[in-house]
Every structure is written in C-alpha cells, then in structure tokens.
Amino acid sequence: MKKPSSSLHWRINSIFTIKALEILKAIVLTEQNWKNTKSFLIASGSLSSILAIQNQGASNEIIKNIQERASSLAPRSVTFLWIPAHRNIPGNEKADVAAKEAATNINIPRIDLSSFKDTARNALKSSKKLHQRLWDQELNNKLYQIKPFSSPNSNPPSSTKRQQVIWTRIKIGLTNITHVHLMRR
Numbered sequence: 511m512k513k514p515s516s517s518l519h520w521r522i523n524s525i526f527t528i529k530a531l532e533i534l535k536a537i538v539l540t541e542q543n544w545k546n547t548k549s550f551l552i553a554s555g556s557l558s559s560i561l562a563i564q565n566q567g568a569s570n571e572i573i574k575n576i577q578e579r580a581s582s583l584a585p586r587s588v589t590f591l592w593i594p595a596h597r598n599i600p601g602n603e604k605a606d607v608a609a610k611e612a613a614t615n616i617n618i619p620r621i622d623l624s625s626f627k628d629t630a631r632n633a634l635k636s637s638k639k640l641h642q643r644l645w646d647q648e649l650n651n652k653l654y655q656i657k658p659f660s661s662p663n664s665n666p667p668s669s670t671k672r673q674q675v676i677w678t679r680i681k682i683g684l685t686n687i688t689h690v691h692l693m694r695r
Contacts, residue, residue, distance in 0.1 A: 529556030537580060549586060
C-alpha cells in the first residue's frame with residue numbers, strides 16, 4: 511500500500527496547537543469516562559500550553575475551550591502538570607514511541623484540526639508566495655531589477671502617503687538629485 515502524501519493539517523498546525531489539542535482531548539476523556547472522580551492530573555510536555563491555560567486572558571480558542579471545560583468540571587479539580595520531555599521518564603518515553611508510530615501509520619485517518627491562528631498564518635504565507643510568483647513575472651519592470659524580492663512595506667506605519675512616497679523613493683534611489691530629468695516631466 512502506497513503511503514499517502516502529507517495531508518494539509520500537518521503543514522498548518524503549530525506544535526503549540528497540537529499540544530493544546532492533546533490536553534483538550536484529555537479533558538474530554540475526563541468528562542466522558544470519570545464522572546465520579548474528584549480530582550484529575552493532566553500531564554503534558556508542553557510548558558507553553560500549560561502556561562497559556564493558566565492565563566485567564568488567553569486569546570487562543572483551543573486554550574479557552576480547555577479553560578471552560580476544566581472549570582465546568584467543578585467541584586472536581588483539574589491540575590495541569592508540565593513533564594519535561596526526554597528525561598528518561600518511562601511513561602513519557604513510551605508515549606513518545608507511540609506518537610511516532612501513530613505519525614507514520616498510514617491506517618490512521620488524518621483529521622484537519624487547525625486553529626484560526628494557524629490557518630491565518632498559513633493563508634498569509636500562501637499569499638506572500640503568490641505575490642512573489644507574480645512579482646517574479648515582472649522581469650521588464652525597473653523596480654524588479656532593483657528589488658527582486660517582494661517584502662512587506664517597511665515604512666513607518668504612522669506615516670502619511672507623502673512620507674511613504676519619500677521613503678520609497680529614497681530606498682530605490684529615485685530622488686530629485688539622481689532623477690531630476692524624470693521628475694520634471
């Protein structure tokens with residue numbers, strides 16, 4: 511059986527999102543399977559996810575979902591514990607091996623579990639690549655000869671249109687001193 515190509519979600523999910531989804535899945539399993547248990551310990555190798563869960567002003571929708579679900583378990587308590595990865599912890603090593611096997615197993619269905627932030631980042635990256643491809647087709651453009659790579663406008667964000675024109679002209683060398691014959695037309 512031929513191994514399928516990498517599905518879209520493997521390319522757009524950040525490690526943070528994947529680790530947060532792992533914690534969310536643990537909360538869901540807790541809700542479903544241990545209704546009479548008074549306290550839970552959820553261990554994760556993602557310190558950034560644990561810290562985000564502790565932040566009450568979190569903006570990530572997955573972290574907000576974890577926070578809401580954890581508080582809905584009250585009066586039962588949920589404790590989140592960070593376990594540093596690769597510290598010769600037997601259970602942690604077994605989990606790492608199982609995760610690697612699952613990642614390479616072609617029989618496990620792929621599900622798109624990207625967050626809004628991951629999707630937005632991927633859309634921006636794709637947009638930049640498309641813009642660069644279009645820019646690369648402008649071979650007869652004098653500006654392309656000076657600046658072959660498209661990049662975001664690095665002018666100060668609070669500048670006026672006139673100031674932006676001045677900044678751009680200085681950057682590309684199009685000034686009154688060097689191009690007076692073109693500016694007076």
